[in-house]
Amino acid sequence: MSPKPAYSVVVPVYNEEAILPELYRRLTDVMEGLGEPYEILFVNDGSRDHSLQIMHALHRQDPRVKVISFSRNFGHQMAITAGLDYARGDAVVIIDADLQDPPEVIPDLVAKWKEGYEVVYAVRTEREGETWFKELTAKLFYRLIRRITNVDIPLDTGDFRLMDRQVVETLRAMRERHRFMRGMSSWVGFRQTGVPYRRQARFAGETKYPFNKMLKFALDGITSFSYMPLQIATYLGFGIAALSALFIVFVVIARLSGLQAFAGQATTLVAVLFLGGIQLISLGILGEYVGRIYEEVKERPLYIVSKTWGVEGPSVPPHAHVVDVSDSRRMPATDRKEKQENAPQPQ
Ligand code: UDP
Numbered sequence: 001m002s003p004k005p006a007y008s009v010v011v012p013v014y015n016e017e018a019i020l021p022e023l024y025r026r027l028t029d030v031m032e033g034l035g036e037p038y039e040i041l042f043v044n045d046g047s048r049d050h051s052l053q054i055m056h057a058l059h060r061q062d063p064r065v066k067v068i069s070f071s072r073n074f075g076h077q078m079a080i081t082a083g084l085d086y087a088r089g090d091a092v093v094i095i096d097a098d099l100q101d102p103p104e105v106i107p108d109l110v111a112k113w114k115e116g117y118e119v120v121y122a123v124r125t126e127r128e129g130e131t132w133f134k135e136l137t138a139k140l141f142y143r144l145i146r147r148i149t150n151v152d153i154p155l156d157t158g159d160f161r162l163m164d165r166q167v168v169e170t171l172r173a174m175r176e177r178h179r180f181m182r183g184m185s186s187w188v189g190f191r192q193t194g195v196p197y198r199r200q201a202r203f204a205g206e207t208k209y210p211f212n213k214m215l216k217f218a219l220d221g222i223t224s225f226s227y228m229p230l231q232i233a234t235y236l237g238f239g240i241a242a243l244s245a246l247f248i249v250f251v252v253i254a255r256l257s258g259l260q261a262f263a264g265q266a267t268t269l270v271a272v273l274f275l276g277g278i279q280l281i282s283l284g285i286l287g288e289y290v291g292r293i294y295e296e297v298k299e300r301p302l303y304i305v306s307k308t309w310g311v312e313g314p315s316v317p318p319h320a321h322v323v324d325v326s327d328s329r330r331m332p333a334t335d336r337k338e339k340q341e342n343a344p345q346p347q
């Protein structure tokens with residue numbers, strides 16, 4: 001076993017071949033400057049380009065680079081989850097591969113950690129090279145989620161953060177499927193603080209978060225931390241019932257006084273369609289939650305590891321549902337034979 005590193009840097013990677021060499025260079029510069037042993041954990045999230053080959057080459061030239069490769073694309077949040085499962089450092093840094101999070105901020109995160117904070121998140125004060133649409137939706141989303149949840153998720157933070165071993169172990173015990181890691185790492189508590197930074201433009205390539213993925217991510221964030229959407233149906237129900245009661249009184253009075261108001265089909269049709277719409281929306285919201293419960297009870301593994309280089313495997317809590325079928329996890333052939341020989345014979 002290699003000596004236990006002080007720092008682990010977890011990098012989720014999905015089709016980032018154009019960026020990896022530069023990322024490695026800048027990360028190494030920064031990490032070496034810290035003067036303590038470290039590891040860089042690349043989690044290959046089912047890339048279809050040459051990312052994996054590049055990571056392998058980096059691992060061969062520098063054993064501090066370790067690689068965990070998924071059997072397919074499981075998503076950014078799962079890649080981070082796997083990184084936390086395999087990381088061995090006393091402090092773990094999560095950083096995007098695309099250099100939007102500058103590695104040069106890591107020493108600032110480390111300094112705060114040394115002051116005694118267990119979670120140090122990086123707060124973007126500016127975003128460069130993002131579309132106005134992404135900037136606006138992100139801004140609105142973080143403000144919305146802050147209002148409707150009772151978790152204190154700091155504004156304008158992403159997953160770029162440093163976490164102490166204690167926090168990492170806590171997060172590792174949380175095996176929920178729809179993962180909003182930045183919310184979860186606030187939920188756990190401990191002493192938390194932020195460090196401001198300027199979010200850079202992507203170094204190369206394009207975003208791996210198209211609109212539909214972003215929407216799903218936002219829904220995961222909201223449903224993981226709030227029942228508010230479910231309560232909307234209740235509030236609407238009470239509101240509409242109260243209005244209708246008033247309306248009944250109004251219609252009776254209008255009729256008795258001989259007014260010809262609200263006669264005709266259009267009124268009925270509009271009322272029925274309006275309520276039908278509201279009911280369908282409420283059902284849909286219910287569906288979002290029921291679907292998530294369904295996924296949760298299936299208890300499938302969160303991700304499947306098909307290949308690893310350099311890692312020693314996760315120290316898995318028994319309920320963790322980690323599937324690692326990579327070669328390195330396979331029993332050596334001799335052990336397997338022995339095991340067969342020692343197996344109890346059928347009577
Ligand atoms: N990523 C991933 N799996 C995915 C999508 C993205 O591992 O399915 C990685 C990606 O390689 C990058 C990070 O997650 O390191 C953030 O993705 P991206 O930069 O595309 O998101 P954005 O910054 O545009 O929100």
Ligand code: MG
Binds near residue numbers: 096100202207
């Ligand atoms: Mg990015």
